[in-house]
Amino acid sequence: MSEDSAPVAQQPVQEPDGPATSAVPPGLLALFLAFARMSLAGFGGVLVFARQAIVEQHHWMMADEFNETFALCHFLPGPNIVNLSMVFGARLRGIAGGIAAFAGLLLPPTLIMTVLAIIYARFGDVDVLRRILAGISGAAVGLLIAVVFRMMTPLLKRLDALALILMLGVFLAIGVLRLPLQAVLLVAIPVSVGATFLMRRKVAA
DSSP states (O other), X not given: OOSTTSOOOOOOOOBTTBSOOOSSOOOHHHHHXXXXXXXXXXXXXXXXXXXXXXXXXXXXXXXXXXHHHHHHHHTSSSOHHHHHHHHHHHHHHHHHHHHHHHHHHHHHHHHHHHHHHHHHHHHTTOHHHHHHHHHHHHHHHHHHHHHHHHHHHHHHHHTOHHHXXXXXXXXXXXXXXXXXXXXHHHHHHHHHHHHHHHHHHHHHO
């Protein structure tokens, strides 16, 4: 057999924005344990650890897919990370997967916070405890800022001007001008959907 006709080993598809996604979806127990670990490690918010586990550790989603799913969860009622667990679990394993991820996310911290609430009710006035909580809140802000920049990376790599302009506009409207969140979303959602539709239609033409 000549060198030109020799079989070539199949290589996993590598996307520019991160490692290839896992071909085998996780089982229900794996989903439960993964989200349980996220919730137990999620000091200052689970989003940081959710992205790290889903995108970087297990490769269950690409960076763009995670951003799009999390964006969808912003427009659903309820806490964003809880919505993410349900949407992500259901996407991989149906309704049972959504319930497994939801339970893993909420059950461990609920048990821990119940115990801590009892302790805080008794010792909440201790000055050392107040200083500890103040330090934790500062670290939480740092973690949140870090994950925001990580989630922006795919947009910056593609130089997606439309997405960056929309993101900046929403930030200015809510963070600087202090406009009502509901009013901003009512304008931003149809504008972003319409602009994306027109851009993709233009590229396909």
